[in-house]
Amino acid sequence: MYIVLDQHCLYDMFLGGRGGSRGGRGGFRNTFKSGDITFILHSPQQKSGFKTISQYLYYTQRTLAVVYVPPPPPEEESSIFSHYATGINFDKYDDILVDVSGSNPPKAIMTFDEAGLCESLRKNVTKSGYVKPTPVQKHGIPIISAGRDLMACAQTGSGKTAAFLLPILQRLMADGVAASKFSEVQEPEAIIVAPTRELINQIYLEARKFAYGTCVRPVVVYGGINTGYTIREVLKGCNILCGTPGRLLDIIGRGKVGLSKLRYLVLDEADRMLDMGFEPDMRKLVGSPGMPSKEDRQTLMFSATYPEDIQRMAADFLKVDYIFLAVGVVGGACSDVEQTIVQVDQYSKRDQLLELLRSTGNERTMVFVETKRSADFIATFLCQEKLSTTSIHGDREQREREKALSDFRTGQCPVLVATSVAARGLDIEQVQHVVNFDLPSSIDEYVHRIGRTGRCGNIGRAVSFFNPESDTPLARSLVKVLSGAQQEVPKWLEEIAFSAHGTTGFNPRGKVFASTDTRKVRLITSHMDEPPQASAPSPAAAADDEEWE
Numbered sequence: 109m110y111i112v113l114d115q116h117c118l119y120d121m122f123l124g125g126r127g128g129s130r131g132g133r134g135g136f137r138n139t140f141k142s143g144d145i146t147f148i149l150h151s152p153q154q155k156s157g158f159k160t161i162s163q164y165l166y167y168t169q170r171t172l173a174v175v176y177v178p179p180p181p182p183e184e185e186s187s188i189f190s191h192y193a194t195g196i197n198f199d200k201y202d203d204i205l206v207d208v209s210g211s212n213p214p215k216a217i218m219t220f221d222e223a224g225l226c227e228s229l230r231k232n233v234t235k236s237g238y239v240k241p242t243p244v245q246k247h248g249i250p251i252i253s254a255g256r257d258l259m260a261c262a263q264t265g266s267g268k269t270a271a272f273l274l275p276i277l278q279r280l281m282a283d284g285v286a287a288s289k290f291s292e293v294q295e296p297e298a299i300i301v302a303p304t305r306e307l308i309n310q311i312y313l314e315a316r317k318f319a320y321g322t323c324v325r326p327v328v329v330y331g332g333i334n335t336g337y338t339i340r341e342v343l344k345g346c347n348i349l350c351g352t353p354g355r356l357l358d359i360i361g362r363g364k365v366g367l368s369k370l371r372y373l374v375l376d377e378a379d380r381m382l383d384m385g386f387e388p389d390m391r392k393l394v395g396s397p398g399m400p401s402k403e404d405r406q407t408l409m410f411s412a413t414y415p416e417d418i419q420r421m422a423a424d425f426l427k428v429d430y431i432f433l434a435v436g437v438v439g440g441a442c443s444d445v446e447q448t449i450v451q452v453d454q455y456s457k458r459d460q461l462l463e464l465l466r467s468t469g470n471e472r473t474m475v476f477v478e479t480k481r482s483a484d485f486i487a488t489f490l491c492q493e494k495l496s497t498t499s500i501h502g503d504r505e506q507r508e509r510e511k512a513l514s515d516f517r518t519g520q521c522p523v524l525v526a527t528s529v530a531a532r533g534l535d536i537e538q539v540q541h542v543v544n545f546d547l548p549s550s551i552d553e554y555v556h557r558i559g560r561t562g563r564c565g566n567i568g569r570a571v572s573f574f575n576p577e578s579d580t581p582l583a584r585s586l587v588k589v590l591s592g593a594q595q596e597v598p599k600w601l602e603e604i605a606f607s608a609h610g611t612t613g614f615n616p617r618g619k620v621f622a623s624t625d626t627r628k629v630r631l632i633t634s635h636m637d638e639p640p641q642a643s644a645p646s647p648a649a650a651a652d653d654e655e656w657e
């Protein structure tokens with residue numbers, strides 16, 4: 109009897125410990141026998157040369173057809189519109205300074221009524237629990253509605269997603285976009301790109317929510333799920349295509365998506381999309397056959413952080429007269445997150461984490477580590493200590509990643525150990541606590557990680573383990589971010605920061621300001637009191653073994 113296996117069965121058989129024999133001479137072959145059964149591993153490209161099962165698995169995971177089909181998104185209205193309450197600090201958003209630069213920026217709106225949304229959109233906004241717009245929405249919506257390109261920077265959790273979705277949906281509806289229908293080639297009016305699978309899926313669900321009851325159909329494509337399924341979903345009709353870069357380019361390359369009707373290109377987490385890791389894909393995307401030139405499309409970029417070098421490069425994708433919108437400090441942390449930095453040595457981290465998690469009870473906590481291997485290691489350790497923990501990182505299969513996130517969302521596993529793959533954009537209710545078990549090497553990455561808590565006016569806490577042996581290069585920017593968010597700066601950290609760099613250079617505590625469009629910086633560099641910072645290493649470089657897509 110012959111059985112053909114894919115990699116999931118292989119996992120079950122070997123990692124689940126149910127046996128099967130390894131093929132000859134310590135190598136791992138395409139066929140192997142167990143009793144009367146001959147198993148044939150479905151791996152046409154594989155010939156030989158793998159010494160271990162894990163090498164084989166590593167290979168097959170990347171070459172075999174992916175069979176995973178995600179569960180369908182919720183259909184009931186109550187689930188589509190389920191949302192969490194805004195927090196006590198929501199109204200304080202109004203006090204944040206806003207800087208809009210670029211020629212003739214449109215006037216901000218103060219209410220959703222002024223946004224001129226059509227009735228169905230307006231209803232969906234209300235059903236989502238949105239009473240008044242956040243600052244990035246007040247400014248961003250009219251800028252986008254006026255047809256301007258935009259580079260927008262606003263703190264984590266302050267509603268950037270709706271700031272681009274609502275005006276795009278409104279324009280498509282006002283222009284009477286044709287209802288999607290089956291076609292062998294789809295021609296979406298908008299493409300939204302984000303760096304991780306979970307984030308793009310979240311954006312898609314938001315788009316689906318706001319488009320509820322309208323003829324606009326959003327679709328999502330990302331790695332780790334069955335390509336045939338993805339293509340079928342796209343071909344059913346697609347006005348707004350949400351995707352991670354690799355899968356998006358794949359679908360376009362297969363000729364399933366044409367770009368001639370494209371009007372909007374949105375880069376969420378834009379600085380990440382344009383850093384070393386994704387820049388080539390983004391250039392390939394804008395250079396795809398049929399892609400309207402930047403003059404003929406509207407390009408919108410959103411993030412909470414914008415290193416200056418990335419801003420300069422972003423200009424390649426934007427019209428010359430793009431608007432730069434800064435809400436608060438560019439790259440600043442959300443001040444609703446109480447930040448604590450604890451000095452530790454490498455070997456005491458585990459015990460300190462345990463102590464911390466025991467003291468927080470069942471509070472939902474995200475624990476960030478630097479590598480996939482330590483994510484597994486720490487998650488296993490916490491499970492052994494009887495703390496319900498799950499983990500998410502780039503080596504986990506997509507079904508496992510989605511299960512982990514869902515167990516965390518529902519509270520079944522209140523602790524989620526994660527690599528940088530979960531640092532950006534994820535909006536999970538009731539995350540009261542973020543722990544940086546390992547600090548990242550980039551300050552922007554720190555800002556995104558701690559922004560998983562303290563969202564939408566709610567308050568949150570972030571505790572970071574600072575190991576002077578490895579984290580000293582981050583000290584100065586950490587002091588800057590803490591002061592910018594009106595947080596206590598430990599004396600010892602200031603000392604490390606000063607001795608490491610010999611200058612203060614950070615903003616006086618409590619000064620809340622909006623900055624910094626690089627187009628202005630070029631004009632005022634001579635007045636700067638601060639030496640230019642080396643551009644932060646990209647998160648991809650920081651977690652060099654991480655798979656982002």
Ligand SMILES: Nc1ncnc2c1ncn2[C@@H]1O[C@H](COP(=O)(O)OP(=O)(O)OP(=O)(O)O)[C@@H](O)[C@H]1O
Nearest residue numbers: 238240241242264265266267268269412533535564
């Ligand atoms: N005007 C509003 N009123 C009430 N809730 C809102 C409003 N705008 C957004 N929200 C909610 O706030 C939460 C955070 O929004 P969103 O995820 O868009 O933040 P973000 O700025 O993109 O964050 P990040 O930088 O982490 O990606 C979401 O749950 C969203 O539904």
